[in-house]
Amino acid sequence: MQIVVDDLILNYEQIGTGSKDLVILHGWGCSLKEWIPIARKTKGYRVTLLDLPGFGFSEEPHKSINIFQYTEVFSKFLNKVNINKCIIVGHSFGGRIGTIFASNNSDIVEKLILVDAGGIEIKSTKTKILILLSKLLKPFKIFFPKKIRKILESSDYKNAPRILRESFVKIINQDLRYLFPNIKIPVVVIWGSNDSILPVWYVKIYRTLIKNVNIKIVWEANHFPHISKREEFIKILNEEI
Numbered sequence: 074m075q076i077v078v079d080d081l082i083l084n085y086e087q088i089g090t091g092s093k094d095l096v097i098l099h100g101w102g103c104s105l106k107e108w109i110p111i112a113r114k115t116k117g118y119r120v121t122l123l124d125l126p127g128f129g130f131s132e133e134p135h136k137s138i139n140i141f142q143y144t145e146v147f148s149k150f151l152n153k154v155n156i157n158k159c160i161i162v163g164h165s166f167g168g169r170i171g172t173i174f175a176s177n178n179s180d181i182v183e184k185l186i187l188v189d190a191g192g193i194e195i196k197s198t199k200t201k202i203l204i205l206l207s208k209l210l211k212p213f214k215i216f217f218p219k220k221i222r223k224i225l226e227s228s229d230y231k232n233a234p235r236i237l238r239e240s241f242v243k244i245i246n247q248d249l250r251y252l253f254p255n256i257k258i259p260v261v262v263i264w265g266s267n268d269s270i271l272p273v274w275y276v277k278i279y280r281t282l283i284k285n286v287n288i289k290i291v292w293e294a295n296h297f298p299h300i301s302k303r304e305e306f307i308k309i310l311n312e313e314i
Contacts, residue, residue: 075130078149083123084130085154091118095314098147098167099219100297101191101241102232104129104297108164114307118314121227125167126212127237137239140247144173144175157181160314165271165296169249176255186261186313189268192249203204253282260286261313265294265301287313292308 076083086105095118098206106124106129112120124131126138126146148168151159160183163171168190173184233241255295261277264271276288289309291298299306 076150076153078153079146081126081146082132083119083126083146083150085150086112086207088112088120088122089115089118091116093118094121094156094159095119096121096156096159098122098123098153098161098163098170099125099128100165100167100189101244102128103164105116107297107300110303113306115311115314118243121154121156121159122146125170126293127234129242133234133236134240135138135236137236138167139240139242139243142167142248143168143172143240147174148150148176149285151181158183160184160186162186162188163190164299165191166244168192169244169247171284172249172252175258175260179257181204184256184259184261185256186263188263189265189271189277190262191245191271192247192250192252193271194246213232213271231251250278250282253279254284256283258285261289262286262292263289263298263306263309265296265298266290266292267294268296269294 074085076085089112095115097120099105099108103276107125108122112122125143127133158181161171168187169192170188171185171187172192175182260283262276262312265275266273266275275288279286280288291302291305291309294302
């Protein structure tokens with residue numbers, strides 16, 4: 074199905090006929106497609122899967138947007154499809170959107186489920202120095218060191234088109250920890266024990282900053298526990314919703 078939000082054509086699917094709504098937000102560079110097997114095994118809910126702008130079959134933003142603008146598009150999408158009460162599942166990049174939206178909309182979000190979620194930005198001294206060097210060297214692109222570029226540019230950045238690259242830079246540098254104490258609804262944090270992108274010890278930060286939080290570790294799962302350990306993930310999800 075498709076819908077227009079802020080002059081963007083967005084693709085989405087709804088699976089199930091339950092009386093309650095569950096909304097799933099995918100990670101960066103991904104799409105709703107990878108979540109369809111999860112949605113089909115989520116009982117008692119109407120599950121809404123959204124391709125976020127620039128991913129899957131949704132239109133790319135007309136200009137680069139930050140994470141708060143992505144969240145605004147998501148908010149308008151919920152309004153257009155008449156979802157006024159739901160549980161949100163947000164993976165990685167989608168977890169950032171879920172975090173922002175839930176921190177301001179406890180009347181809409183009943184529970185927030187964060188899966189290896191982005192939003193905690195902790196940079197080492199080495200990385201901070203490299204970022205500073207990259208900014209100083211930016212006007213002199215011809216002399217910009219390839220080694221620094223390689224360290225700074227993740228595959229998520231390199232594989233994205235120009236507008237999404239600009240958005241990625243805005244998004245990846247936005248630390249959302251200051252919003253954690255504002256989340257008043259129940260939160261479930263699900264994390265792959267072998268996540269090499271966002272380390273599993275990040276769950277300690279959620280436990281410290283969010284009052285009503287439940288931590289679930291998917292053992293031997295990577296950054297994509299819903300794929301690498303699908304059955305274990307589905308079991309945890311169905312227990313928590």
